[in-house]
Amino acid sequence: MSDEYILALRKIRTAFGTQVVHENLDLTLYRGEILGLAGGSGSGKTTLLRQMALLTPAQQGEISLFGENIHKCHEKKLNLLRQRLGIMFQQGALFSGLTVLENIAFPLKEHTDLSKQLINQIANLKLSLVGLPTQVGNKYPSELSGGMVKRAAIARAIALDPELIFLDEPTAGLDPNSAAALDELILSMKKLLGLTVVVVTHDLDTLWHTTDRVALLGNKRVLAVEPMEKLVQNDEPLVQAYFHQNRAQLAKERAWNQK
C-alpha cells in the first residue's frame, strides 16, 4: 500500500427523490490496498459502489479515478478507464447465452487483438485461478451452482488484468471453505498483481482476513475508515452498534464451543 491514491470521492451527495442516501461523503482509496465497504442495509453501499465503478454518475460532488477527474471525461475516455477496472456483481451477471469460458473470453475478444488461441488460454488460466475445474468452462451459467457463478464472475472481472476490482458480496452464499479460498485468492491477487480491491461485504471473516482498511457507512457518510482491529475499538456509537450484533454472535459461538 502506497500513498498514491487511485480513487478519491469528495463531498458526494446522493438522493433518491426526497430520501438522502449520502451527504458530504469523503473516501480515499490507495493503490494496492484492499478496502472493505461495510454498513447496514440501506446505507448505500451498492449505490456508492456503482458510482465508484462508473456505472452511475455522482449527482453532486467529485470523483477522481486513476488521477482523472471523471466529471471532465468524455464517454470515450471513461470507457478507457472502465477497461482498467473489473467488477463482480452480486448475482454474477454472467451472460446467460454464453458458456463460462466464453464469458471470460468476451472482454478479451472485445478489447485486445490477441490470437484466439491465447485468449482461450488466458480465459482458462483465469478459470483455474478462481478455483474452477476446466470442465466448468463449457457449461452455461444456468447449469452452475451459486458459488460457481460467483467464482466465474470474478474470473470475468479479472479477465483484463485490471488495476482495480470491485467485489459486491463475493463470499455471500458460499460454503465456509470456498469463502476462505476466495479470501486467499483476493489476497494473492493483491500481492502478485498489485491489485487494488474494494469489497462490499457483510462477512466478518472477509473483513478480518483480507482487508487493509474498512470503511463503515452509516448516517449518510463514512463513519470511519480504519483497519479492523482499530475499527472494532472505535467509540462512535453507530460503529459500536454495527459490531455489537456480530460480537454477540461470536460470544454465542464461544459458548457453544464450550459445551
Next chain:
Amino acid sequence: MHSPPTILFDEHRSAIQCAGAWRLDLLSSVEKQLSAIQLTRPVRWSIDMTGMQQLDFAGALLLTQLFKKVQISGLEEISGLGQEHSQLLQLVAQHALDAGTIGDPAAIPWLERVGRTTANQGRQVVELLAFIGETALSLPNVLQAGKKLRVPEIISAIYHGGVTAVPIVALLTFLMGVVIAFQGGRPLDEYGVNIFVVDLVVLTMLREMAPLITAIIVAGRTGSAYTAEIGTMIVTQEVDALRAMAINPIEFLVLPKFWALVVSLPLLTLLADVMGVAGGILISQLALGVDAVDFIERIPTAMEPSSFWVGIIKAPIFAALITIISCYRGFQVKSSAESVGRETTISVVQSIFVVMVADALFSILFNELDL
C-alpha cells in the same frame, strides 16, 4: 512510464532478452513475433529478464509458452527475474497445466439435423396439446372455487391487452377501410355503380378484415408481452416460487389473460368494424360521390346480419388461440435471456400463423353453412 514489451533472440549467443511491460493491452505484437519464430538449433538458451518492467497474467502466460518452446523447465535458469514476477510465473505455470479449450460446437450431419428437427417439432405439438389440456382442466377448478376467478387480474389484463390497444386498432382499421374503398371504388366508378362500394367495404371489413387485422395486432402486441412476461418470470424463478406456494402457475398466470383477451378481442373487433366502415364512408363521400347518408341507408340491403356475427364470433376463438400459444411459448423459456427473445419471436409468428389458418377454416365452414 512503461515501454512496450520486446523480445530479442540472439542466435549466436543463444540468449533471449525480454524487456518492457508485458501487459495484456500491449501484448499482441510480442505474441505474433513469438508464434512466428522457428527455433532450429537444439541448444540451451539463456533468458535474461532484467529489463522486465511489468508482468501480468497474460504476459506470464505468454512467457510460460516461450519457456516451453525453448525447453526451459525451471525458473532458476532465468536471470534478472524479480521475486514478484517469479511468484506470478509459478502461479501461472501451476494453473496453466490443465487448460481446456473453447469447444466449437461439432458440426451435425444434415440427416441427423433433419431428424432432430422433426422429432423436436413432433414433441412440441404433443407438449402444446398437453398445455391446452392442462389449461382446460384448470378451468372447472376455478369455476368451482368461485371466488378464485381473480377478477382484479382479469380487469388489469383487459386494460393492458384491450383498452390500451384501442388507438392503434382504431387507426389501422380506419386506414384499411380507406384503402379498400379507394382500390375497390375505381373499377366500380368505371361501371357507374358507385353505390356498390358499400357492399364491398362493409362485407370485407365485417366478415374478414376487422377480425383478422385486430387479431394480428393483438398477437403482435399482447401475445408477445405475455410470452416475455412469463418467460422472464421463469428466468427469475418466480414461476418456481408460485409452485412452491402451491399456486398453480397456469391458474394464476394464464387464465386471467385468457379471459381478458376472450372478452376484449370481440370488443376490439367491434371497434374495428365501426372504424373500417367509417374509413369507407369518408372515401366514398370524398372520392366516389356516394353520400354518407346513402351509404348508411344501403348497409341493411348490402349485408345480412349474419355477416356481422360471423366476424364477431371468430374473435374469441382467435383470442383463445393467441393466449394459449403465447403463454405456452412463455413456459418453454429456459433460464437464459436469449431464450426469452427466441420464444417471443416464435410466439408471434406462430400466433399469426394459427390465426390465419383458423380464419381459412372458418371461411370453409361458413361457406358450407351458407352464412
